[in-house]
Amino acid sequence: MLKIDHLTKTYGEKKAVDDLNLHIKPGEIYGFIGHNGAGKTTTLKSVAGILQFDQGEILIDGKSIRTDPLACKREIAYIPDNPDLYDYMSGIKYLNFIADIFGISAADRQARIRQYAGLFELTEDLAQPIAAYSHGMKQ
Structure with a gap:
């Protein structure tokens, strides 16, 4: 299960995600639709543990992405639109x-x-x- 409570992420003065709440039960499928800059990618990167967020909580099967990121990452898959995410690593x-x-x-x-x-x-x-x-x- 994915539980997002009061997720907020800002870039400078711009709020990319503002107090998002979403609970997805096992077997449910959701999609994010919105204009450029609406916060879709920011939300997904936060859930995947790739991007730090300012406020809120993200739980994956009851585990926090902030305090137990490895356990959370074992439960999800993230396929970015840009596959160059880890290009800086050897x-x-x-x-x-x-x-x-x-x-x-x-x-x-x-x-x-x-x-x-x-x-x-x-x-x-x-x-x-x-x-x-x-x-x-x-x-």
Whole structure:
């Protein structure tokens, strides 16, 4: 279940999201419709734990995105319209970030990273920023 209570996010003087309340039960499907700047992306990024918000609370299955972000991120998926979200990270940092979210042990993650980096011929590229990767490498 997703519960958003009194979500507020400002950018300088502009309120992108103003006191939003939304409760979505398991199995329900919602869409956000609105003009540019209405706060759709800001709300979704806040729910995904990518963007800090000013006020309010976001709970995913009863867990707070502020106080238990890893547990929340295990329960949701976020597919941005701009896939360059993590371009500043190196490949190895990104893979470790994802492994942290899913609670994969250090030993197990290193073995898997070596295995799959070798399989996809990416071993030499893991230290490079993701921004330097080709589209195919990112996939």
